[in-house]
Amino acid sequence: MRKKIYIGSVLLFTLLLIFGMYYSLPYYVSKPGMAKELGPIISVEDGYKDEGNFMLTTVRMGRANIYSYLEAKLMKYEELYPLDMVLYKKETEEEYNVRQLHLMAESKLNAIEVAYHKAGVPVHYKYKGIYVVQVIPGMPAEGKIKAGDRIFKVDGHEFPSSEKFIEYVGTKKAGDQVTLTFSRNKVANTVTLNVKQFKDDPSKVGIGISLVDDKEIHVDPKVKVKTDEIGGPSAGLMFSLEIYNQLTEEDLTKGYQIAGTGTISEDGIVGPIGGIEQKIVAADKAGAEIFLAPNENGVKNSNYRAAVKTARDINTKMKIIPIDTFDDAVTYLKQLKQK
Template identity: 65%
Template structure:
C-alpha cells in the first residue's frame, strides 16, 4: 500500500508533463528559426555557381502549450502573442496559413522581377485572377468566399485587376447585386452577393460606400527565360523577397556577389524597395548560429525604430561578429556586394 502512495507524485508529475505538451493555450510563440542556404532552394537554368552563399532566415511560430509558454516567458528572444494579435477577426488558423503561403508566392514573384530586370532580362506576366486574402465577418462574402479563392469574372466581365473590381463595385450601392465566378482548388464556382454598407458591418468603420467584404490582391504568374525554380515547401510570409532576389541575380550574372562570404538577411521586396519585417531580433540569432558573416537589414529610411537598429542592438547583445548592413533598396544591396573585397582564404 505504501508503495502505491509513493508512486502517486510521479504519476501526477507525468500527467502534468503530458498536459503541458498537449494542452493548447490561447497564445502563439515565436522564436529563432533557421538560416537556410538558398542555392539548393533556387535554381536558375544554366545559372552561375557561387563560392559563398546567400541565406534565408526564418522565425518559428507555433501555438503555445504550457511548456512553451513558460519557456518563452522566462527565455530570451522568444515572443508571446495573443490569438487576436496573430489571427484577424473571424480568421481561422487554416486561413492564416493559406494567406502566409500566398505572401511567400508573391515574394517570389517580386524577387524574380527585381533580379531579372536588374540583369537586363525582360519579364512577362500571366494574370491568374484576384486572390481573396480574407473576408470581413458579417459582410456578404463571409462564409461564401474563402481565403485562397480567385475571382475571375464579375457580372459577365473578365476581371483584369483588383482595382478594376473595386472601381466596378464603387459604382454600386447597398442592396445591389454582383454575380461572381471564382476558382477554388482548381474548380470553378459561381455566387451572387448583395452589397452592404461597410460602416454597418465593420465596427468603428467610417468607410463610405458598399461592398462585399473581401481583402483582394492581384495574383500574377511571372514568365522568364532562362527559367527559375524556387522551392520553399511550407515556408510562408513575405520576408524573403530581398534574399531571393540576391540569389537569383547572382545565378544570372557571371560575377559572384558572395565573394566567398556567408550572407544572410531579410526584408520584403516590392518594385525594388526593401520593406520591414517582424522578428528581426530572432532572425539575427538564427543567422549568427548559422555562421553568417554579413546580414542585410531593412533600413526604413533611417527610422529610429527601424529593423536595422534593432538588428544592430541584438547583434551586440549576443556578441555576434556579423556585420549588419542597412538597405532601403535591392540596388543598394547589390552595390554593396559589388564593392565588397573577396574573402581571403
C-alpha cells in the first residue's frame, strides 16, 4: 500500500513539475544574455583586422512559465513584462518573432549604410517589395497572408515603396478586389482579396496587413553579416563600428574589448534600447573593458544613466561611455591610447 502511495506521489509531483514548466503566464521574462564578438559575425571583403574586439550584447527574452516567473521575482537583474508591453495590439507571438527578425535586418542595413558612407564608399539599394510584419484579425488578409511574406506585385504592378502600395490600395472602394503576388519560403504565390473598411477607421479601406519596405543593399567591397536568429535593432551601433573598422586602416579597438548597444538610424543617430541593465551584466561577465551606451542627449532616464547605475551596483571596472551618434563613438575611440 505504501509503495502505491509513494509511486502515486512521485507521479503527481512529476506532473506538477511538467505543468509548471509548460504552463505559460501572461508575462515575458528578460534576463542577461551574452556579449558576442563581432569579428566572426561580420566580414568585409579584404577588410582590415583588429587587435581588440567589438561585441554586441543581448538580452534573453521568453514567455514566462511558473518557474521563470518566480525566478524573476527573486533575481535582481531579471525583469517581468506584461504581454501588452511586448506585443502590439492583436499581434501573435509568431508575428512578434518575425518583427524582431525584420528589425534586425533593418538594423544591419542602416549599419552598413552609415559605416560605408563614413568610409567614403558608395551605397546602392535595390527595392524588393513589401515585407509583412502583422496580419490584422477579421480583415481579408487573415488566413491568406502570413507575417514574413514578401509582396512584390499588386494587380500586376510593382511599387517603389510600401507607401505607394498603401496609396494604391487606398484608392479602392470596399468590396473591390486586389490580386497580390507574394513569396513565402522562396515560393511564389498569388491571392485575390476583397478590400474592406477598417473597424477602427471606417473612412479607410485595406486588406489588413502591417508592412515595411523590403530592400537589398549593394556595396563594394561586399560585406556579410551573419546573425542567425538574433532579433531586434539594438546591435545597430556595434554593427556599424565593426564594419567601419574593417573598411578603414586605423584600428579603432586599440586592443580593447569594447561592448555596447543602441539602435542606429540611416543618418547615424544612436537610439535607446530595452534591457540596458541586463546588457551591462552580460558585458561585464564577458570581460568587456568599455561599454558604449545610448546617451539620448542627456535626458534624465537615459540608457547611459541606467548603465552607470548598474555598473556601480555590480562593482565593475568597465568604463561606461555616453554616445549620441556614430560620429561620437568614432571620435571617442580615435582618442583612446593604444593598449
